[in-house]
Amino acid sequence: MIKNNIIHWFRQDLRLSDNPALAAAAVSGNVLPVFILDEEGGRQKPLGSASRCWLHHSLLYLSDSLKNNLLVLMGNPLQVIPKLVKQYSIDAVYWNRCYEPWAIDHDNQLTSLLKNMGVMVEAHNGSLLWEPWEVSKKDGTHYKVFTPFYRKGCLQAIPPQKPIGAPKKISYVKRTNPKTIDQLGLLPDEDWHEGMLKHWEIGEKAAKKRLKQFVKQDIRDYQDSRNFPSKDSTSRLSPHLHWGEISPHQIWQHIKKLPNNQNTDCFLSELGWREFSYSLLYFYPDLNKNNLQKKFDKFPWRKNKKNLSAWQSGRTGYPFVDAGMRELWQTGFMHESCSYDHSILLGEEFVNSLE
Numbered sequence: 130m131i132k133n134n135i136i137h138w139f140r141q142d143l144r145l146s147d148n149p150a151l152a153a154a155a156v157s158g159n160v161l162p163v164f165i166l167d168e169e170g171g172r173q174k175p176l177g178s179a180s181r182c183w184l185h186h187s188l189l190y191l192s193d194s195l196k197n198n199l200l201v202l203m204g205n206p207l208q209v210i211p212k213l214v215k216q217y218s219i220d221a222v223y224w225n226r227c228y229e230p231w232a233i234d235h236d237n238q239l240t241s242l243l244k245n246m247g248v249m250v251e252a253h254n255g256s257l258l259w260e261p262w263e264v265s266k267k268d269g270t271h272y273k274v275f276t277p278f279y280r281k282g283c284l285q286a287i288p289p290q291k292p293i294g295a296p297k298k299i300s301y302v303k304r305t306n307p308k309t310i311d312q313l314g315l316l317p318d319e320d321w322h323e324g325m326l327k328h329w330e331i332g333e334k335a336a337k338k339r340l341k342q343f344v345k346q347d348i349r350d351y352q353d354s355r356n357f358p359s360k361d362s363t364s365r366l367s368p369h370l371h372w373g374e375i376s377p378h379q380i381w382q383h384i385k386k387l388p389n390n391q392n393t394d395c396f397l398s399e400l401g402w403r404e405f406s407y408s409l410l411y412f413y414p415d416l417n418k419n420n421l422q423k424k425f426d427k428f429p430w431r432k433n434k435k436n437l438s439a440w441q442s443g444r445t446g447y448p449f450v451d452a453g454m455r456e457l458w459q460t461g462f463m464h465e466s467c468s469y470d471h472s473i474l475l476g477e478e479f480v481n482s483l484e
């Protein structure tokens with residue numbers, strides 16, 4: 130029997146388990162797993178250096194899991210994918226949805242292009258517990274405040290889908306002349322990142338290990354201890370979640386199996402904040418440029434390069450703020466309490482005090 134050739138387009142779902150689009154592709158035909166580094170504007174902002182570095186290592190891990198069948202490419206997916214379709218006689222392209230407005234726009238354009246070529250497209254949910262359109266108020270409008278969004282909206286909606294395992298078997302489309310992950314040039318020229326990498330293990334297996342460690346050591350006191358940056362007791366799952374090395378569904382289900390208490394409830398609600406951010410951005414696509422609440426349009430921000438640089442390099446003289454920025458520089462991570470205090474202190478009072 131002739132099988133379909135299907136592209137699975139990896140984006141922020143760099144894992145094999147609980148990857149709905151990959152699972153669907155694996156049972157439907159031969160799979161061409163593809164990652165495309167788009168430096169040309171599919172994204173609103175270019176990737177930061179720490180994120181590029183993480184991506185480099187995450188791709189290495191993923192490629193290994195795919196028995197070196199991952200095809201890595203550079204360019205605009207609107208051009209790259211149609212070319213691949215012709216080159217490899219592709220019948221269908223599968224991906225897990227991204228929800229940023231620029232990604233939605235890009236995906237819509239690609240879907241039309243592919244459909245015009247007679248290629249089937251399948252998009253799945255691999256990264257949100259509740260997709261934005263699944264949570265609404267009784268009158269059909271969407272929530273703008275977190276607590277009702279999470280408690281009345283999410284928790285009363287259909288429960289999150291159960292995670293699925295990794296495909297039992299993947300048969301691959303044979304590829305030619307692959308580019309290496311090194312050739313993507315994700316690592317910085319200067320070797321500042323070596324120190325940062327000492328703080329992390331990267332990849333799908335490491336993400337699962339991180340979750341298990343957090344559950345074993347820190348969740349029992351999460352509600353209180355998460356507020357103390359010195360305690361190092363939050364999950365540190367955020368970069369793994371960002372690149373999709375673990376899905377929120379996997380985390381949700383793992384936590385739900387534990388006895389329910391204020392700590393598990395508090396941790397799950399943090400995942401709710403992640404959902405809320407995606408939901409807001411979906412319903413307010415210009416949120417990255419415009420304030421949700423217009424009263425903040427009058428917020429007295431100041432443009433002062435000297436102060437900005439003092440803050441960036443952790444030299445403001447405010448120990449708590451500087452500690453956060455130095456932590457970020459050394460480890461690529463800043464504790465939530467620190468980021469919160471930064472946003473407060475970067476208001477007028479803080480900026481005035483530097484002058």
Ligand SMILES: Cc1cc2nc3c(=O)[nH]c(=O)nc-3n(C[C@H](O)[C@H](O)[C@H](O)COP(=O)(O)OP(=O)(O)OC[C@H]3O[C@@H](n4cnc5c(N)ncnc54)[C@H](O)[C@@H]3O)c2cc1C
Binds near residue numbers: 364399463465469472
């Ligand atoms: C002012 C401010 C700005 C922030 N900016 C960002 C940002 O740009 N990118 C980012 O990923 N996080 C941001 N956060 C959230 C938070 O700082 C990080 O998600 C957290 O530090 C990640 O550490 P963790 O994985 O150990 O978190 P945990 O406490 O273990 O939480 C588990 C997960 O829940 C999610 N989460 C937790 N808190 C939040 C939150 N406030 N908003 C959204 N999701 C949350 C994250 O996915 C996190 O990995 C911000 C928080 C504040 C207060």
